[in-house]
Amino acid sequence: MSKPGFNNLSLKEILSGEQSLLTQARIRLLYYGMCLIFISLVALIVSVIFTKQYTLLGIAISGTITLGIIFKFLTWKANWEFVTHTLLSLGTLMNWFDLLIIFQKVDVITIQVVLIIIVFSFYMLGQKWGMIYSAVNLLPVLFFMFYAYTNVYNIGITAEHLDQSTIIVSVISNFIVMVFIHNHFYTAFQNNLLELKRNSEEQTKLNINLEKAIEKAEKSTQAKSEFLSTMSHEIRTPLNAVIGMSNLLMMSNPRTDQKENLEILRFSASNLLAIVNDVLDFNKIESGKVVFENIRFDLTELMNNICGGQIIKANEKGLDFKLMIDEKLTHKTVIGDPTRIAQIIFNLVSNAIKFTTDGYVKVNVTCEEDHNNYMNVRFSVKDSGIGIQGDSLKAIFEPFTQESVTTTRQYGGTGLGLAIVKRLLELKGVQMQVNSKPGLGSEFWFYLNMPVVKLESAVAEPALIPKVEADNESQLKSLHILVAEDNMINTMLMKKFFSKWAIEASFAENGKIAVEMVQQGNYDIVLMDLQMPVLNGFDAAVQIRKLEDKQKANIPIVALTASALTDIRERVFDAGMNDYLSKPFKPEELKEKVLTLVNQKKVVTNA
Structure with missing residues (x-):
């Protein structure tokens, strides 16, 4: 809203859509009320001129000038609260002055002025200020009435006596002001109720639509889960046969050429299974139904198991694969979810191998902080691959997204791997960090606080289940x-x-x-x-x-x-x-x- 200029006299310039209905009603009351009082003062000036009451004429002229200055301030600065306090303060002083000095009695005009101040203060400033202005106007009147009843009030100044015509003009003017104040706020109150009713009806409609939307979304989510479950079952069943038969044929000592064909068949089926698993895992994460385990495991052994199969893939591409584990982590038993950690590292390493055609892939696990009960472990996967453009770093963590269409066509994949990694880490309150330059490779890393099992408790726990060798x-x-x-x-x-x-x-x-x-x-x-x-x-x-x-x-x-x-x-x-x-x-x-x-x-x- 632009501020009104000094020469402004328009009400529209001091109203704005940002103001509440109540504020707008108060500003209108001030604007039109002061216009009405100005007219009343002009009528009073005319009346006292004809009756030659020059003291009252001076007071009326002074009041008119003061009112004009306040009105100008309102249309210039639009500070309705300051204007209201100014009017009420001047009205209170004028009421005291008229009661104690000018007229030296309580008459109908005095009562009208007190009522106007009380009503105006409550409507404009609320209960607190309404009570204050009511007290400072009522108490002097009550005190004066009590004192005048028991004693003779005499201050040595001759009291003014109003002409009947002046009394009539003042009483009519005061009644008009009172009626105007009540009518204005009654209308504002009524409009406010209508507005509240409309808002309530709109809110009710919005709530109904929201409930329908939520119900529709829940049904859609349930339908999606059921669809994915059904499709999973339908896809996994034939995949079970394809992979199973491939494994059986591999166990039958095939010829070299047959073995190559079976490897391709098994590799393709495994890739298809990985895509299905990515979609299903992402659905679990999005639905908030991922539960993290807290079990004991050897971190070094886990990392060796994860990277064991990946080394073969890297060597097949001619890449130098290195797994470096901090000596502080050797033979350490920690508590966490080895399945989810394996899933995260596997996705990062698979991506590094996929997008690296020459050079190296390095997996580094270091202990950044070694406390008594936990360790802060840094997991890093670094490669010398194609790298990522700076403006694409955020996009690669979005589901079904890769750096570009060319990347998708050349390297394949669903674009879910990094999205799954990012969301799994976020569920643990951990942020994935990445540093990458196009053509120079990438590094992904994150930190995990992992509780450590003390050696005594690890040894004391009996092993009920003997370790089973798979080839027994x-x-x-x-x-x-x-x-x-x-x-x-x-x-x-x-x-x-x-x-x-x-x-x-x-x-x-x-x-x-x-x-x-x-x-x-x-x-x-x-x-x-x-x-x-x-x-x-x-x-x-x-x-x-x-x-x-x-x-x-x-x-x-x-x-x-x-x-x-x-x-x-x-x-x-x-x-x-x-x-x-x-x-x-x-x-x-x-x-x-x-x-x-x-x-x-x-x-x-x-x-």
Whole structure:
């Protein structure tokens, strides 16, 4: 709003849309009220001229001039609060002066002036100032009335007596001012109520629309999750067969040319699986359903495991791959989520290898601060790759985004890797840092505060489960496994795996049959698919846990699932199952889980 000039006399120039309805009403009251009082004063001047009351004439002229100055100040500075206080202060002084000196009595005009000041102060300045101005005007009048009733009031100055015509003009003018004040604020009050009603109705409509939008968004989110879960199951099921068969054929000593073809087939299927997993992981993060674990693990061992497979990829491209781990971290047991840390480092290293055609990839893990109970660890992945333009540094962390269309076409990928990394770190309150120059490479790094397990507590904790070697063939041959699986391709694949491992296996095509077979037979472990007809895997596991034969009721159960539901882990354990394995799975991973659970059962049974 531009400030009005000194020559302004317009009301529009001192009103603005930024002001509240109440403020605008107060400014209008001042503007029109002073105009009305000015007219009343002019009428009073005319009246006292004809009645030759020169003392009152001087007071009226002085009041008119003063009013004109205040009016000019209002239209120039638009400071309505200052103007209001000035008018009320002058009115109070004038009331005292008229009461105690000029007229020396309480008459109808005095009462009218007091009422005008009281009403005007409350409407214009609120309760606090209204009470103050009411008190300073009422108390002198009441004191004067009480004193004049009990004593003779005489100050040595002759009191003025108003002519009847002057009294009539003053009384009418005061009544007009009072009516104007009440009418003006009643109208403003009414308009304010109407405005509140309109705002309330609009707010109600907005709330209804917002509720509909929220409900629609929730349904859309639920539909998206269900769609992703369904698509995950439908995609993972054939992928399980493709990767599984590739692994089986690789175990059959193929010729060199066949082995190359199988490697390409397995690599392509694994890439497709990685894309599906990225989309599903991102959906979990966006829906806020990612839960971080707090378990003990060896950080050095974890980093070696993560980078072990990546070294091969780097060497295949002719890159120099180096993993450097601070000596302070050697043999340190820390507490955290090794799965999520592995996911973060894996994505960063995979990106570094993907976008580097010549030179090196370096992974550096250093201990920045070593305190008694925790360490501040810096994770860094540096490469000599293509680098990133400065204006693209923020964009690369957005989902489904890469630096440019050319980058996407040349290197492929979903553009979700860095988005997943960034969001996982943000959920832990950690910021990803990046330094990059086009053509010179990039470095990504972040810091994690990791609680340290003291050596004494780590040693004192008994290991109930013996470490299982994945290639323990003698143990596998003695096992009898029940597989509950309704998909014929998956059943055929499992049969071939178990045949290679010389494992005795029985198959049930639904959960109901699986429960009956557990009751009738003797099995070492159950591999339970979750989505089956007649009786699903969850309900089948619950029924098995309720069997009267405690040995059969406590049989280890591993869930096999291609689902992407975010709460699958909780549902598996709530149903009484011991562990779960996502399809498609690696043969060695299945073998290790089976042996671990079987050995765990033996330890508990013999205890």
